[in-house]
Amino acid sequence: MGDMVLANMMICIDCKITALVTAIVRDRPMLQTLSTASSLWNPSQRSACLEIVEFQRSQLSSLSPCPFYLKFGSKSVQKGRALVSGTFPYACQRPKQYPASKKPGEYPQNMDLPPVLPKKKKKPYPIPFKEIQKAARKDKKLAERGVEKPLQPPKNGLLVPELIPVAYEVLDAWKLLIKGLAQLLHVIPVYGCSECSEVHVAHSGHNIQDCKGPRSSKRRGLHSWVKGSINDILIPIESYHLYDPFGRRIKHETRFDYDRIPAVVELCIQAGVDIPEYPSRRRTNPIRMIGKKIIDRGGYVEEPKPWRAVDPSSSSIIDLDTCGACERFPPPSPEDVPIIAQETMNAHETVQTGVTKLMKKYTVKACGYCSEVHVGPWGHNAKLCGEFKHQWRDGKHGWQDATVSEVFPPNYVWHVQDPKGPPMRSALKRYYGKAPAVVELCMQAGAQVPRRYKPMMRLDIIVPESEEASLVA
Secondary structure, three states, rough: OHHHHHHHHHEEEEEEEHHHHHHHHOOOOOHHHHHHHHHHOOOOOOOOOOOOOOOOOOOHOOOOOOEEEEEEEEEEEEEEEEEEEEEEEEEEEEEEEEOOOOOOOOOOOOOOOOOOOOOOOOOOOOOOHHHHHHHHHHHHHHHHHHOOOOOOOOOOOOHHHHHEEEEEEEEHHHHHHHHHHHHHHOOOOOOEOOOOOOOEOOOOOEEEEOOOOOOOOHHHHHHHEEEEEHHOOOOOEEEEEOOOOOOOOOOOHHHHHOOEEHHHHHHHHOOOOOOOOOOOOOOOOOOOOEEOOEEOOOOOOOOOOOOHOOOOOOOOOHHHOOOOHHOOOOOOOOOOOOHHHHHHHHHHHHHHHHHHHHHHHEEEEEEOOOEEEEEEEEEOOOOOOOOOOOOOOOOOOOOEEOOOOOOOOOEEEEEEOOOOOOEEEEEHHHHEEEEEEHHHHHOOOOOOHHHHHHHHHHOOOOOOOOOHHOHHH
């Protein structure tokens, strides 16, 4: 009798294991199959059955970060007067594990240097091209049926109330960033190559042979260093200011009728910042679109004249541009340098964080071949692109969605552990790290470096001497 009970128990276990494995593989609920068998079990019968637990569909997915696995254990079952022992399977859940470099709030020990994109190739799309095609097909189907395209602020021309304080905060931080950099440049020396875009923050230029200028072969790749300016640290990315972003497009013949201002400032203006010199149209009624065609924009409004009619030196907009910033602000005292450096570092982080928040809602376009940026729902038609295959496009830009690094470029430079030490050499290039130019400048002035920049700066790597470099694995 005991052998028969044990045989029945093993048959039941095999059936439950098969049902459990099948449900996990197919990622479907097991309640319909297993709960029926559980409800039919009676303690008076001479057999054994499993205790069934219902799991959700997402918990049984093979792609879940906490997958289930089978675990077998011994258990005794009371069958009347007889005590029967057997092996039972259990569904266990593994604890959630993070890789060492992907834990929330933590950063890897070291990080690769930013890649240099080739100039003879179009930039990659920030949004996968298949998703762009999918959204275009969806809009086309709605347009064929005559259904209006559902638009939410700011896509319909209205402001996002939650982002107006963010825009003002970014603009104030932008002014503070320009002021702090102009003051620190009187104390921290900066050098720029006259043949390429290389920038170095130290008391002397480095000797790394990576110059790509037109006459670099005569210098064997060495840079031709000259004194740098604030535009070498904070790259000026400008955009056309539009009174109505949804109005008429800028043509090549009318491009001089519009002002060129920093792209960060234009983004803040369209997000709700009011500057008297740069007015912007504030709509109260949303625009309506069918496909790519605007059927109701509220009419065209005559745009005011640009601020060029006013003396810019007597206006408050002079603080929004880097032109002549070093002459406007005097050198700071030695005691105030660390404080100014930390304020400048905080302003840099505020601008970058705020621009990231604004660009998640407001559309910014960038050319896929050059550095041109346009803040608005679509790009302009000025034929100013002179990069790769511009003849095929008649000088028109290849517009695509912009990234934060294109609107607010970091401009990576070599991190110098000892600014007054010997210059860097090409033989020890792999031991050096990089950091954004603003971060490197503020760090040398006494500011604390944010944690997210430390892996790329390679602060934990000791640079060996030239004769020791050959002994390092």
